[in-house]
Each structure stands twice: as C-alpha cells, then as structure tokens.
Amino acid sequence: MKPWLIVLLAAVFFGFFALSSSILLDTLVVSDETLFLTEQARSISQLDNGRATASFLAYPLLPFLGFLLFPNPIIFSASLGAILATVVILLSRQKDASPLFQIFLVCAVLFSPAFLFVLVQEPVHLIFGVLLLSAAFFLLRYRETSSIQNCFLLGLCLGTAVFCRCESWWVAPLFVLILVLFFRGDEKGELSSLLLVTFFPLIFFSGVLFFINWVFTGSALSFLRDSPYSSYAVLGSPFVLPEPHLFFPWLHSSWPSLLPFVMLFFHDRLRTVFAAGFLFISYWSAGGIHLQASSVFLVLALPFLFPIHTGKFFRTVFLVIFICGSVLSWWQVTGTDSPLDMGQVTYERVHSTVDQSKITP
Amino acid sequence: MNSTHKNEDKTPPVKPLGELLVEKGLISPEQLQEALTLQRQSKNLLGEIIVSRGWVKPVFLYQTIAEQTDLAYAGSELMQLIEQVDRSLVKRFSPEQMNRFVFFPLKIEQERVEIVTAFPNNPALDSLLHEHFPGYRVEKKLVTPYEVDWLINYFFKEVILSEATTGLMYRHSEESAARVFTRAQTTGFSLGAVCILLVAYASPYYAFLLLFTVFNLFYLLNILFKFVLSLSGAGRKTGEIITDAEIKSLQTNKLPVYTILLPLYKEPSSVIHQLTRSIHHLDYPPEKLDVIYLIEEDDKKTLEDCRAESPPYTVRFLVVPQGLPKTKPRACNFGLAFARGEFLTIFDAEDMPEPSQLKKAVIAFRRHSSNYACFQAALNYYNQNQNLLTRLFTLEYSYWFDFMLPGLFALNLPIPLGGTSNHFRTAVLRELGGWDPFNVTEDADLGMRASYRGYKIGVFNSTTYEEANSQITNWIRQRSRWLKGYLQTFLVHNRRPLHVVSTSGWKGWFTLQFFIGGTTIGQAASLILWGVFAFWLVTRAGILEKYIPAPILYMGTFNLFFGNFLGMYLSMLAVFRRKYYHLTAYALLNPLYWLMASIAAWKAIYQLFSRPFYWEKTEHGLHQGGIRR
Numbered sequence: 001m002k003p004w005l006i007v008l009l010a011a012v013f014f015g016f017f018a019l020s021s022s023i024l025l026d027t028l029v030v031s032d033e034t035l036f037l038t039e040q041a042r043s044i045s046q047l048d049n050g051r052a053t054a055s056f057l058a059y060p061l062l063p064f065l066g067f068l069l070f071p072n073p074i075i076f077s078a079s080l081g082a083i084l085a086t087v088v089i090l091l092s093r094q095k096d097a098s099p100l101f102q103i104f105l106v107c108a109v110l111f112s113p114a115f116l117f118v119l120v121q122e123p124v125h126l127i128f129g130v131l132l133l134s135a136a137f138f139l140l141r142y143r144e145t146s147s148i149q150n151c152f153l154l155g156l157c158l159g160t161a162v163f164c165r166c167e168s169w170w171v172a173p174l175f176v177l178i179l180v181l182f183f184r185g186d187e188k189g190e191l192s193s194l195l196l197v198t199f200f201p202l203i204f205f206s207g208v209l210f211f212i213n214w215v216f217t218g219s220a221l222s223f224l225r226d227s228p229y230s231s232y233a234v235l236g237s238p239f240v241l242p243e244p245h246l247f248f249p250w251l252h253s254s255w256p257s258l259l260p261f262v263m264l265f266f267h268d269r270l271r272t273v274f275a276a277g278f279l280f281i282s283y284w285s286a287g288g289i290h291l292q293a294s295s296v297f298l299v300l301a302l303p304f305l306f307p308i309h310t311g312k313f314f315r316t317v318f319l320v321i322f323i324c325g326s327v328l329s330w331w332q333v334t335g336t337d338s339p340l341d342m343g344q345v346t347y348e349r350v351h352s353t354v355d356q357s358k359i360t361p
Numbered sequence: 362m363n364s365t366h367k368n369e370d371k372t373p374p375v376k377p378l379g380e381l382l383v384e385k386g387l388i389s390p391e392q393l394q395e396a397l398t399l400q401r402q403s404k405n406l407l408g409e410i411i412v413s414r415g416w417v418k419p420v421f422l423y424q425t426i427a428e429q430t431d432l433a434y435a436g437s438e439l440m441q442l443i444e445q446v447d448r449s450l451v452k453r454f455s456p457e458q459m460n461r462f463v464f465f466p467l468k469i470e471q472e473r474v475e476i477v478t479a480f481p482n483n484p485a486l487d488s489l490l491h492e493h494f495p496g497y498r499v500e501k502k503l504v505t506p507y508e509v510d511w512l513i514n515y516f517f518k519e520v521i522l523s524e525a526t527t528g529l530m531y532r533h534s535e536e537s538a539a540r541v542f543t544r545a546q547t548t549g550f551s552l553g554a555v556c557i558l559l560v561a562y563a564s565p566y567y568a569f570l571l572l573f574t575v576f577n578l579f580y581l582l583n584i585l586f587k588f589v590l591s592l593s594g595a596g597r598k599t600g601e602i603i604t605d606a607e608i609k610s611l612q613t614n615k616l617p618v619y620t621i622l623l624p625l626y627k628e629p630s631s632v633i634h635q636l637t638r639s640i641h642h643l644d645y646p647p648e649k650l651d652v653i654y655l656i657e658e659d660d661k662k663t664l665e666d667c668r669a670e671s672p673p674y675t676v677r678f679l680v681v682p683q684g685l686p687k688t689k690p691r692a693c694n695f696g697l698a699f700a701r702g703e704f705l706t707i708f709d710a711e712d713m714p715e716p717s718q719l720k721k722a723v724i725a726f727r728r729h730s731s732n733y734a735c736f737q738a739a740l741n742y743y744n745q746n747q748n749l750l751t752r753l754f755t756l757e758y759s760y761w762f763d764f765m766l767p768g769l770f771a772l773n774l775p776i777p778l779g780g781t782s783n784h785f786r787t788a789v790l791r792e793l794g795g796w797d798p799f800n801v802t803e804d805a806d807l808g809m810r811a812s813y814r815g816y817k818i819g820v821f822n823s824t825t826y827e828e829a830n831s832q833i834t835n836w837i838r839q840r841s842r843w844l845k846g847y848l849q850t851f852l853v854h855n856r857r858p859l860h861v862v863s864t865s866g867w868k869g870w871f872t873l874q875f876f877i878g879g880t881t882i883g884q885a886a887s888l889i890l891w892g893v894f895a896f897w898l899v900t901r902a903g904i905l906e907k908y909i910p911a912p913i914l915y916m917g918t919f920n921l922f923f924g925n926f927l928g929m930y931l932s933m934l935a936v937f938r939r940k941y942y943h944l945t946a947y948a949l950l951n952p953l954y955w956l957m958a959s960i961a962a963w964k965a966i967y968q969l970f971s972r973p974f975y976w977e978k979t980e981h982g983l984h985q986g987g988i989r990r
Contacts, residue, residue, distance in 0.1 A: 148764075148937050149595035155930065189942030196945050197933050204926050215898075 001090065010086045016111070017081035017119060021074045024120045033124055034073055041067035061209070062163035063124045073120070081119045084130065085110045124164055131161040132171060139175070139198075143182055151197055159201025162209070169206070172199060378407055381425050387417045404614040405648050413647035413675045419505040423479075427503050435477050435502035442467060442477070443515065450474075453493060456517040457791075460699055462486040465504075465512040473498045479506040510677060510699060522682050525694035529794040535856050536810055538800040538849040541973045543856055566908060573893075574913050576886045580920045583879035584927060586871065587765070591931050594768025600820035601728065601736065603721040611720055613646055619719050620651040620702030620787060624692045628710040629982035630666040636710055637670040644716040651702045652676045655692040658683045686974040690796035690803035697795050700787055709781045711828040711981045713743060718823040722784035725821045734789040734816035735808070738782035739763060741939065742829035750836060751829040752947045753954040758829075760935035762820075770820050774872045775812030775865055777805035777850070782825040789816065799974050800853070802846025809854050809873065813864045831983050837961045842977040844881040844958075844965035849973065851878040881962050887924075888959035894921055925952060 001009075037060075045068060070076040088110065118126050138154035141147065158175070161168035175198060183191045210220035376384075379393045388396075388411060396410045403410070408422050420436060427434035435442060447468040459465055464478035464486055474497045478486060481501045490499050504512075514521075530537040542550070561568035623636065640652060652672070656664045658680050667678060679699060681692045693707060704722065708714060718738055725736045739762035745755035762779065769776045783804060793811055796803035808818050830836040854861060854873050861870050909917075932948035935941075968975060 147596065148934055149592065151937060152592065152595045152930075152934055187940055187942065189945075190940070193933070193936060193942040193945040197930075200930060200933060201926070204929075208922050 006086060006090070009089065010082045013085040013110075014078050014082035017085075017116075018074055018078035020116050021077040021081075021120045024116060025074060034121065037064050037067045037124075038073055040064065044068065060124060060164045060166075062160065063127060066123075077119045077123055080123050080127070081110075081115075084126075128161055128164040128168070131157045131164065132168070135161070135175075136178075139178065139182075151194070155198050155201040158198060159205045162202055162205050168202065172202065175199075376429065378426060378429055381429055382411070382417060382422070385421075385425060387421055387425065392416050399646075402613055403616075403646055403648070405646070409648040409675075413650070413673055415671075415673050417674075419507065419674050423503050423505050430481070430503075432481060433502045434504070436504045436508045439504075439508060439511065443512075446516070448516075451516055456513050456521055456698055458489065459509065459513050460701065462489060463506050463509050463701070465509055467502075469494070469497075472496065473500060475500045475502070477502045477504040477509065477512070479504060479509055507677060510679070513699070514679075518682055521695060521698045522684060525691055525698065525795070526684060526686075526798050528694070529797055530799070533794060536794070536797070536853060538797050538806070538853050538973070541849070541969065542852065546852065546856070570909065570913070573909065573917070576889065577913060577916045577920055579879070580883055580886055580890070580924065581916055583875045583883045584920065584924045586875040586879070587931075588927060590768035590772070590774075590876075591760075591764050591927075591934075592768070593771040594764035594766070595934065596771060600767050600770050600822065601721075601725045602822050603724045605717075607724055608644075608717055608720050611724065616646060616649050616720075616723060617703035618649050618651055618701055619645060619723075620653065620700040620705040622653050622655060622693055622696045622700070622705065622707045623710070624655040624689045624696070624707065625660070625663050625667070625710050626657050626689075626692075626978065627660055628663055628666075630669075632710050632982045633663065633666045634670060636708070636712065637667075637672055639708075639713045640672075642716050643714065643719060645719045647673060647675060650675060651700065653696050653699060654678045655681055655696045657681050657687065657692065686798055686976070688798050688801065688803070688974065688976045690800065691798035693803075694795040694798060697787075697790065702787055704784060705787045705790060706784045707781050708825065709827065712781055712825050713827070714738070714782060714825040715823050718782065718825065719784075721821055721823045725819060726784075726786065729817075729819070731786065731789070732815075732817050733819055734786060734793065734811045735778065736784045736819045736821050737766065737776060737778050737808075738784070738821060738823040738825055739766075740779050740782060741824050741826055743826040744829055744831065745941070745944070747829070747831050749947070749950070750833060750954075751831050752944055753950065754829040754836070755941065756932045756935050756944055756948055756951070757954070759939055759941065760931055763935060763938045764931065766820050769872065769876070770818075772868065774876075775869050776808050776818040776820070777802075777847075777877060778808035778818065780804050781827070782823075783807075797853075800846055800849045801842050801974070801976055802850060805847060805877070806850040806853065809850055809877065812869060813854060813861050815864055828981055828983070830979065832980075833957065835980050835983070837957060837964065838977040839979045840958060840961035841964040841968065842979075844884065844962050845968050845973070847877050847881045848965060848969050851881070881965060884955065884958045885962035885966060887955060888963065890917065890921065891956075891959075893917075928955065 041064060066076050066080070067073070070079060089107075135154050135157035138150040138157060142150035142154060158168065158171070161171070176195065179191060179194055179198065183194055209223060213222045214220040379388075379397065382388045383390055383393050392411070392414075396407055396414075396416075399405070399410050400407050408426065411417050412419050412422055423436060424434050426432070445468055447466070450466045450469050454466060462478070462483060462485060463480050464476050467475040467477060469475070474490065474494050476490070476499065478501050480486065481503065487499070490497075527539075530539040534540070535543075557568055557572070560571065621640065623640075625633070628636075640650075643650070652675065654667050654672075654676065656667065656678060664678065664680070677699070679696055681695045684691070697705070704719075704726065706719070706722070715738075722736050722738070726733065741758055741762065742751060742755045745751050766776055766779075780802075781804075789811075793807065793814065793816075797806050797810075800806045811818060830839055851873065854877075858870060861873060865872075929948050929951050932951050933945050935948075936944050
C-alpha cells in the first residue's frame, strides 16, 4: 500500500474515532484511570521547572506521555485508535484469500461498541492487552518460523508493557513456563538465550524506571506509591503480601497471554467458536457487566481472527454474534438504567490521590 | 595447447600433447587418463588442467607444446628478447589487452609482426592482431603466462603503478580521498567553526546548547535508522540464498575463470600456511582459478614464505613496487591490472572462506543482470572463544553481517563492503576505477561508489572466517583505521549530495549520513554524552535541568537509555542466526566494548587531520587454540 494511502487511512480512522470518542465522553462517565492521567498531565504541563523530572515520576508512563502529548482524552483516544486500526488493517490484508471479508470483519470489530467504549474508557488496558498478546504471538511465530524478527519484537513488546502496567511483571513466570515447555529439547543453549532475549527489555526498562525514580526521589519504587492505579497501591508493601493476593494479580494479568498458546491445541471450528464467544462476551460486557472485562475479551478475540477462517460456518456464526452482540450492547448503553456508571468520581477525590509534593522539583 | 593447434606454415602435430608428456616422463599414464576425463567434463585445455594440478611445471609444458607444434619456445631467452622489443609497437596495445589475451608484441618489420603468447590458438587474439595489422603475417613464439606477466611488468610497471595509485584521482577526482577536504568543505567547516566560536564568545550557554542539541539529534536519528535497519535485517529475506542443490547442478564446463587477489604484507609464516590451505580447499576447478599473491617490494620474507608453501603452478606472485601510499587498495589495483577472471574476489591473509563460496557467487551473479556489481559474503571469526574481546568482536560482526547488511539489502540501500570476500564482476570493477588507494576503508568506499554510480550490491549466504583481534591495542589500531576510513568515505561522497540523491534517492543519502558518518560520529559523540551523564550522576548538579530545555533533556535521556538498550539487545539477537548461543550473555558487556570504540573514534578523527592516508597495520596470527566454525 502506498504511504500516502496509509496516511489517508489513518486520518479517516482518526476522524471517526475522534467523533465517536467525543460523543461517548459526553454520555459516559470518565473512568478513574483516564481522569487521573489527564489530571496529572495537566498539572505537570503547567509546571515551568522540573517538568521533565516530574514526567518521569508519573506512572503508567506510556499512557501518561500520551496524555501529556494530547491533554484532551478525545485526541488521545482517537490517535490510539487510528494507529491500532491502521496497523490491523495493514496486517489483515496480507494473509487471507478473501481480503474483502477480512477487512469487513476487522472493521466490524474496530467500529463495534465494545472497541469504541474501551478506546475511550480504558485506553491503558487496551495498550497493555495488545502488547501482551503481541508478545505471545511473536513467541508463537518464532516457534513456527524461527524468524529472528519475531524474537526481536517479542522482547520489545513485553518490555514496553512495563510502561503501561506493572502487572506485566506478573506475566514473566508464565512466559518462563511457556518457553521451557515449548523450547525444551531444542538446540543446546537456545532456551537460555531465548529467556535472556525475552526478559532483557522487561528488566532493562524496569531498571530505567527504578533508576529515574531513585535519582529524583531517593526511592526506586516511589512511582508505584504515588499512582493509585498500580499493583503497589492494591497490594500494599511489596514485602508483606498475603499469598492469595499474589495469585489473583498473576492470573488477571497472565491469561491474555496464555490464551494464544491454548488455542494451538484447537482446530479451526473450535477456534472459530472461541473467537465468536469472546466477541460476544466483549460486546455484552461493554453494555453490561464491566468495561475492563470487555476490553480483555475484545483483545482476546482479535488474534483468533488471524488467519481468518472464511468457511460458511464461521461467517454464519460471526454474523449472528455480531448482530446479537451489537444489538445487545447498544440496547444496554442507551437504556435508562445504564450500568455504565463505574462509580462517581469527583475531581476532589482524584485530586487528593495525587501528592502534589511529588511532582515539584 | 592441444593437439588441434594450427600453424599457417607447419604441418599438423604428429602426437597429442598428452602422449608427448607421458613419453617424456613428465606425467604418468594414470595422470593423463585423469586429465582427459576432466577435460571431457570441463572442456578446458589439457595443459591447463595438468599444470593446475601441479603435475608439470609450466616451462616444461610449454617446451613440449613447442615440440608438438614446431613453434619456438622463447621463455628461455627473455633477456635477449627485451633488447629486440620495438617500444613503439608495444605502445599500440594497453597492458589490459596484453593481459587479457596473454600476449606481448615484440617487433614489426615489413609485413610481419612477431609476438610471444601463451595461447597461440586464441581466435580473439588473432582478431585483435588482424584489426591492428590487416594483411600482416603474424609470427608467434611460445611463452608461459608468467613470462607474459613478467614482460608486461617490465615494460609497464610504472604505467600500471601510476594507474593503480593515481588513476581514480585523475579521472574522477571528486570520488578520490586523495584530497581529504575539498575547498567547499573546508570553507563550509571553517565558516561553521567560526560561527560556533562567535556564538560561544557571545554566549557560551547557547553554544553548548547548540552543540548538545545537534549531537543528540544526530544520535537520535542514528539510533532510529539502525533500529529500522535491524528490524528489516531480522526478516526472512536476508539476501541471496543459494542451496546445495543449485551448487551441485552447476556445470563445471560453464564455470568462468575466477581471479583471487591475496594482498599480503609482513604476515607470519603460519598465517600464510593457513591461507594456502584455505585456497587449496576451495571447491572450484583449479584450472579456472587465477590466484595472485600481491606482495610489497620490501617484504622479501613474505615472498619467500609464500614460495615455500609450493602453491600450484597456476598461482602467480606479483611484486608491488615501492610507492606511496603504501596501502592494500594500491596493491589490489596493481593486481587488478593482471586479473584474467570474469569474476574477482579478495581474501585477506588470515581468511578461511567456505569452500563453496566461489560457486555460490557465480550463481548469485547469474541470477541477476549485469547491474549487480558485487556480492558480499558474510564475515565471522574462527577464534571467537579466545578471550572476552574476541567474543564481543564476534557478536559485533555477527550483528553487522547477519543483520545490518541484509537490512540494507532488504531496503534496497547502498551497502558498504567488508574488507574481504567481496566478489566483483571484473569488468565493472575496472569501470568503477578499482579501489581508492587513499582511502583506508577502500572496501566501504567502493560499495558506496558503485551504488552512487547506479550499480547494485548484494549479499549472499556464504561466510569467510577470519581471525578476530584479540589484543586491545591491536584492536584499537584496527578500529581507528576503519573509523577513519568511514570518515573519509563520508567526506568524499558528501561532495556531491545532489548526485547521491539523484542516483540512490533520499534513502541512499540517509545511508551515507547515518550509516557511514553516523558510525564514527556516533561513537565519538557517545564518549561526550556518557561524560556529561557521568558528571551529572556524580555531582548531581542541577545545572542540566536548569539550563537545558526539557525536550532536549528528553532526547538526551532517550538516546542514553534506548541507544544502549538497542545496542545490547541487537547484540543478543545476533547469535541466533549462527546459533552462537553461548555468546548471548556477553552482549551485556557491550558498553565496555563501545568505550574502546569511542577511544578509537577520537584517534580516527585526530589521524584524519594528521595522517589521513596512514594504514594501521593489523597484526595477525595472534590467535591460539582450535578453530571453531
């Protein structure tokens, strides 16, 4: 595809997502996390001195930098959506025998209520989920093709995820397990090299965060303490952790990465069922249960679509799911007793969770 | 040189050449049978087959041919012939023509031309002579090819040497590093320096900020460029892949003559021994190999050591006359004048190429049009486990040749060649003007020059194993030469930026700035940037945050962390293609390696001004222990 066409496509997506985000943000309550990040970005951008310092103390860093760059959450969501959508469209063109259906499918997912809600409400989760899933898929592809490019991208995705949520550390044991199971018995030394390559970015980027925070605040883990949306805040001191609390964050963070490997054991029809099932739950969650769950299931559904299964069975299942799920989620959203309220968040409550002394030099 | 020789005035030969050689006891009947079998397969000349296998010395072969054909053998009276040579006749032919057709004109009188030649039955030679002397009778005398070389060298040594040294400089001065800076560059740099000094005088802060910003910006673009290159190089398409099946299906009789240049200078005898064995193990018909040892005139020991190895009789020794600059490219240009192959390659003294490399190169060339000037084989090391330095060097080379160059190839960017194992179309190499003797990385320069003249460079799946430098001072010397050469290449090809863009596009221009210039400048700059960071870390002075704007600080911090991360990470990935998994963890020690490279970069910058053409000779033969492939 010609570069100008790609830019045009991205611009169209940007326009669409900006419009939808604007409408949704007017009707929905902004999520805690988005509000916190925009507030933090706004406060720090008003500082004259120490802005660079303060920026590095923010966490999660990657979405925060996004909000710093685009203080308006609409612009941030639209940009993120445009990038994701363009990349997905470009990737989907490469594989299938029926590209039109592939593109239709991808568009149907990207323009579904679930994706739109997640884009606006839970962009951090979206980025995090995409990164973890991508890491898992690059690992799978490396296993299948031995292409170094996949190895290269695997570690980068896993490492970059640490800038989104520190739950990415919880994913490490899962990846160790998968690597040991899948690469045991291969070339001597390959497993240890693969472990090093997989986790080096994660360790290095974590080290960068620790180092910067230590330099500026005297405490390497201060970025966790100050962010109300981190495991630290949830789990308390890392040195005194009740055991059950270890398991649930691990499970919560790991299963987006585990699913791609599980699906290896299923043949096409069952994979199709999985895809349809996740899509349905995702749509339903967007209008009903929980937006975070919606984001998880939506992202989970995406990889099942590649390579696309274009048999009659799949098309029928998909169309039924798409129609039912869309109707259900839009009905939920527009209903008078909309459960979309995730809890009223006032400016005062959010403001008080941000320790102003930590963001001044 | 076979039984079908025709001579205008004589009767056809009585006995075949092979039988004559057996009768004279020069070869055995079994050897004759073997040679005839090979001749049927390869369709080569019987005499060449026999000489290339070392069964008969060339002089005895030609004496036998003289008997067979009644042509006079003139090799034993060369000194008398020299006095009879008509120099005005000699000037009517170029050394290249004489070398190509392996003949030398002696004299012309009335309607008769007398020449000496090693191939009297060559129709192309007859056409050439007829073209120059229509209607004249040609009288031929036999000499060996080495005697033709000797005559060409005797009469044209100065011409060939002059061409080898200053040919490019005179014909394409804009592409020669003989001038380090052009007038425009000197003016530009001087103006730039004056501006910075003026700014520094007015405000040291802004001067520092300007330099700091420019350095960081260049560094950032360098990092991003190499990131994209590495990502491309890690993909599936990594150059020409030639399979064993394709090699097996090659027909021996269709293989061309292949020239191998071996420039040597003060090499240990053990290294020469290893090199001779490596050439011997090449999987290529010996009679199609044109091996030329290039030895400097003042290096008699190396010449003796080479002769002591008793290489095949087809190997030629060329003594490169004294002169300046005394560099490897000058010697190679001298050897190029005597090359007879359709393709040509260079190996260094310590090289051990894979046996199938020449055949793979032939296949690679045949897949593409004549637009491809060169194919570069990968380089790696056989003494990688010798010490920490060789391990890190191996990581670097693996990354360079297995990722960076394939990345350049995948993105259709100019490729700076490596020092050896570059395989050329000889005619194109001559058209390009050979190597620049004033450039100490003549290989990188030639690759860029070929690209900017519209030719393509490819890479293919063969490796030459070399000796990794195992001593720090030796390594810094070698590295400083490479980085100085990259600076020379950067300066030379930036003389005509519009030409670069018009022939290679903006991608080619970016490659010149960030791959060629960025290598040296980036390594030199990293010492300064690390110094600034270390100063801040130790003193914790708030001066940086106070005076440097946030975006510049962001950029500097990103360069520091991401640049080092990327370098180490890519170094780890470098092991995967060759399965050198035991080296992965050593990638974490790369910052120490880069510190040495920074020191070498500053030495290179200093030498660019003080001794631009000085060739830092690398010591070979320092490795110990076994060879790992």
